[in-house]
Amino acid sequence: MDHRRKAWTVMIVVFVASIIVAINRFKVSSVLPVLMEDLQIGMVAAGWLASAFSVTSIILTIPAALALSRLGLKTTGLIAMGCAALGAIVGALAPNATTLLLGGFIEGISFSLISVLAPTVISVWFEPQERGLPMGIWAAWVPVGNVIMFNIAHPLLSALGWRFVWWLGACLALVAGVLYGLVVTSPPGSAQREQTRPRSIGRMLLNPLSWLLGLAFGAFGFSLIGYNTWVSSFLTETMSIDSASASFFASLMFLAAIPASGIAGWVITRIKNRHSLLPVAFLITGLLFVWSFRLRDVRAVVPYMLVLGFASNFIPATTFTLAPETMPSPEFAGLAVAIVMGSSTLGSLGGPPILGAVLSTGSWVAGSVCFVVAMGLGTVIAWYVSARLSRKSSVPSAPPAS
Secondary structure (H helix, E strand, O other), rough: OOOHHHHHHHHHHHHHHHHHHHHHOOOOHOOOHHHHHHOOOHHHHHHHHHHHHHHHHHHHHHHHHHHHHHHHHHHHHHHHHHHHHHHHHHHHHHOOHHHHHHHHHHHHHHHHHHHHHHHHHHHHHHOOHHOOHHHHHHHHHHHHHHHHHHHHHHHHHHOOOOOHHHHHHHHHHHHHHHHHHHHHHOOOOHHOOOOOOOHHHHHHHOHHHHHHHHHHHHHHHHHHHHHHHHHHHHHHHHHOOOHHHHHHHHHHHHHHHHHHHHHHHHHHHOOOOHHHHHHHHHHHHHEEEEEEEOOOOOHHHHHHHHHHHHHHHHHHHHHHHHHHHOOOOOHHHHHHHOOOOOOOHHHHHHHHHHHHHHHOOOOHHHHHHHHHHHHHHHHHHHHHHHHHHHHHHHHHOOOOOO
16 A cells, blocks of 8 residues: 555544544533433533543643653554543443543543544654645544534434443444554654654653644634633523524534535645645634624524634644644654643633623623634734744755764
C-alpha cells in the first residue's frame, strides 16, 4: 500500500474511533431525565454526571500528551479505546450514581487521549500543506457523535432501557479498539521520533506560540458553548418559543458544523496562505455574534443558527491544522494539541457561568457584548499567530542536528 493510501486509511480509522469516543461522551446527556428518575438523583448530581468528561479532560489533557510521547501512537490509541469500553461497562453495571460517575471519569480518560492522539496521527502521516482536509474532516468528530447518540438513544431507551445504551457504547469501543490495533501504525522513518527527552518536553510545554493559539481557541470555546447553553432560554423568553423547539434550534449549530468542518479542511488545502484563514474565521464569527442575543424575528432564528454553526466551525478545523506548526518539530505535535485543547476546555467551562452572571443583570444585549469582546481578543491573537506561522513557513527548515 502506498504512503498516501495508507495515510488516509489510518486517518479514517482514527476518525471512526474518535466518533465512538464522542458517542460515549453524550450518553448521559441523551438520557439524563431517565437517569435522574431511575437513580433517584437531583439536578446537581445529574450535572456532575454530565460534566465528568470535561473535568477529566482538563486534568488529563497535558498528561495525555506526555503519555503519547512515551507510549507511541498504537499503544496510546489502544489505551484510549480500552478506557472507553471499561468506563461504559462500569456505567452499565452501576448500582448508583457514584459508580456511574466513576465510569464517566474513566471514559473521560479516553476523551483526553483521543483528542490529543488523533490530530497527532494526522500530523505525522500528512505533510503540513496536506493536513487541512483530513484535519477538517476529523474536527467534525464531536458534532457527528452528538448527532448519532441523540438520534439512537431514545429508540434504544424505549426498547431496552438506559443500561443497554452503555453496553452498546462498550461494544463499539471494543470493535474500534481492535480495528485501531490492526490498522494504525507510525509512518516509516518516524519510530525514532516517537519518544522525546523529558527536558525537551518541559521546554516545549512553555512554547508561547502554542499557548497563544490555545488562548484564542479558548475565547472561541467561551463564546460558542456559552451561547449554546443560554440560547434556548433566550428564545423561550424573548420570542415565546416552546422549549422543545428552542432546543432543536440550538442543535442546528452542531448539524451545520458537520459539513463545515470538511469544507474548511478542503479550503485550507487549496488557499495559498492557509494561516490567514484563522483570523478571517475569527473575525466573521465575531461579527455574527453581534446578533446572538439581538434577534427579534422567529423567521431569522433558523438561518442564523445554520450560518453561525457553519462559519464558526472553520475555527476548529483551522486551529487543529495549525497547532502542530506552532512547535519546532513534529514529535511535539501532541503537546501543541494538548495545550490548545486544554485552553478550549477551560474556556468552554467558564463560558456558561460567566454568561449566566452577566445575563442575570437582565440584559441579553450585555451577553452579546461579552461574545464580541471575547472573539475580538481571539481575532487579534489569531492574526498574530497567523503572521508568525506565515513567516516561519517561508523560512527553509534547518537540517536536523546530528
